[in-house]
Amino acid sequence: MKNLLITGGAGFIGSHVVRLFVTRYPDTYHIYNLDALTYAGNLANLRDVENAPNYTFVKGDIRDAESMDQLFAETDVHGVIHLAAESHVDRSISDPMAFVMTNVVGTVNLLNAARKAWKGHEAAHRFYHVSTDEVYGELHNPEDFFTEETRYDPRSPYSASKAASDHFVRAYGNTYKIPVVLSNCSNNYGPNHFPEKLIPLMIHNILNNKPLPVYGKGENVRDWLFVVDHARAIDTVFHQGKEGETYNIGGFNEWKNIDIVHLLCRVMDQKLGRPDGTSSGLITYVTDRAGHDLRYAIDAIKIMKELGWQPSLQFEEGLEKTVDWYLANPAWLNDVTSGHYQEYYSEMYANR
Ligand code: NAD
Numbered sequence: 001m002k003n004l005l006i007t008g009g010a011g012f013i014g015s016h017v018v019r020l021f022v023t024r025y026p027d028t029y030h031i032y033n034l035d036a037l038t039y040a041g042n043l044a045n046l047r048d049v050e051n052a053p054n055y056t057f058v059k060g061d062i063r064d065a066e067s068m069d070q071l072f073a074e075t076d077v078h079g080v081i082h083l084a085a086e087s088h089v090d091r092s093i094s095d096p097m098a099f100v101m102t103n104v105v106g107t108v109n110l111l112n113a114a115r116k117a118w119k120g121h122e123a124a125h126r127f128y129h130v131s132t133d134e135v136y137g138e139l140h141n142p143e144d145f146f147t148e149e150t151r152y153d154p155r156s157p158y159s160a161s162k163a164a165s166d167h168f169v170r171a172y173g174n175t176y177k178i179p180v181v182l183s184n185c186s187n188n189y190g191p192n193h194f195p196e197k198l199i200p201l202m203i204h205n206i207l208n209n210k211p212l213p214v215y216g217k218g219e220n221v222r223d224w225l226f227v228v229d230h231a232r233a234i235d236t237v238f239h240q241g242k243e244g245e246t247y248n249i250g251g252f253n254e255w256k257n258i259d260i261v262h263l264l265c266r267v268m269d270q271k272l273g274r275p276d277g278t279s280s281g282l283i284t285y286v287t288d289r290a291g292h293d294l295r296y297a298i299d300a301i302k303i304m305k306e307l308g309w310q311p312s313l314q315f316e317e318g319l320e321k322t323v324d325w326y327l328a329n330p331a332w333l334n335d336v337t338s339g340h341y342q343e344y345y346s347e348m349y350a351n352r
C-alpha cells in the first residue's frame with residue numbers, strides 16, 4: 001500500500017476525490033485526508049467511507065509549517081493531491097489575507113515538507129496541485145477559450161492567490177526536481193456543495209422561499225462540470241498526466257448565471273409541486289460582485305485527446321441529480337446552515 005495525502009478532503013471537491021480513491025483503490029492506496037475543518041470542511045461528506053480500512057482522517061492546518069514537516073516525517077507519503085484552499089471569491093474580497101495564508105503560504109509549506117522528505121528520491125513521488133480556470137482572468141470574445149497556454153491574468157484576490165500557488169508548484173518542480181503536475185478546472189457543481197456558492201445557494205433559497213440574489217444583470221458566464229467528473233479527471237491526471245504538465249478540465253458547458261437560476265426554478269417548482277413560475281418570482285437583482293469576471297470557458301481538448309478523459313453527464317441530468325440530492329438530504333443542508341456540523345464532528349474526533 002502506498003500512502004496518498006489528499007488535502008482539503010472534507011470539502012466539496014475533496015470529499016468526492018477521497019471517496020473515489022478510497023473505493024477504487026482499496027489495495028493500492030492508504031488515503032490520508034488532511035483537513036483543517038474550516039467552515040467549508042464537513043466530515044459528514046465522508047460518512048460512507050470513514051470506517052474504510054484504507055482511510056485515515058488527519059486534522060491539520062497547511063498554514064502550520066512545522067506540523068506539515070512532522071506529518072511528512074512520520075508518514076511515508078508517496079504522493080500528494082492538494083485541494084485544501086480558501087475557495088470562495090466573495091470571501092477573498094472581504095478578507096484577502098486569509099487567501100494568501102492558506103492558498104499561497106499553505107501550499108509552499110506543503111511543498112517544503114515534500115522537498116525535505118523526498119530529497120534524493122524525488123522521482124518516486126508526485127505532487128499534484130488542483131487549481132482553477134480563474135487564474136486565466138476573464139474572456140470577452142465569444143470565440144475564445146482558456147487553453148493551457150493562456151497567459152495568467154488573475155483579477156480577484158482568490159484567483160491571484162491560486163495563480164501564486166500554481167507558480168510556486170511549477171518553480172519547485174523546476175528548482176528542486178519535485179515531480180509536479182497541475183490541473184485547472186472550471187466551475188464544479190453537485191452534492192455537498194457549500195450553500196454560499198451560486199447553485200447550492202439558489203437551491204437552498206428556493207426551498208426556503210427566500211430571495212434569489214443575482215449579481216449585476218446575471219449575464220456573467222460560467223462553464224459547469226459535475227463534481228464527480230472532476231474527481232474522475234483528477235484520478236486520470238494523477239495516474240497518467242505527464243510530469244511538469246498542466247491539464248485544463250471542463251465540460252464545454254457554458255451558461256449565463258440568470259439562465260441557470262431560471263432552470264433551477266423550473267426544475268424545483270416541478271419537484272416541489274409548486275405552480276410553474278413560483279420560484280422565479282424570488283429572483284432579485286443585487287449589487288454586482290467587485291471586479292466580477294465576465295466569462296470563463298475551458299478548452300479541455302488536451303486532457304480529452306492525450307489522457308482520454310470525458311465528462312460523463314449532460315448538465316441538465318447533473319443538475320437534476322444535484323437538486324434530488326439536496327431534496328433527499330435536508331439534514332445536511334440544515335446542519336451546514338446552522339453551523340451544527342462543526343461542533344458535532346470536532347467533538348467526535350477530539351474523543352477518538
Ligand atoms: P471547499 O472550500 O469546499 O473546500 C476546501 C477544503 O479545504 C475544506 O475542507 C477546508 O476545511 C480545507 N481547508 C481550508 N483551509 C485549510 C487549511 N489551512 N489547512 C487544511 N485544510 C484547509 O473548496 P472546493 O470547492 O472543494 O475546492 C477544492 C479545490 O479545488 C480548491 O483548491 C479550489 O481552488 C479548487 N477548484 C475549485 C473549483 C470549484 O468550482 N469549486 C473549481 C476549480 C478548482
Ligand code: DAU
Binds near residue numbers: 215
Ligand atoms: O471557475 C472555478 C471557480 O468557480 C472556483 O475556482 C471557485 O473556487 C468557485 O467558487 C467558483 O467561483 P465563482 O465565483 O465562479 O463561483 P460562485 O458560485 O461564487 O459564483 C458563480 C457565478 O454566480 C458568478 O458569476 C457570481 C454569481 N453569483 C454568485 C453568488 C454566490 C450570483 O449571481 N449570486 C450569488 O449569490
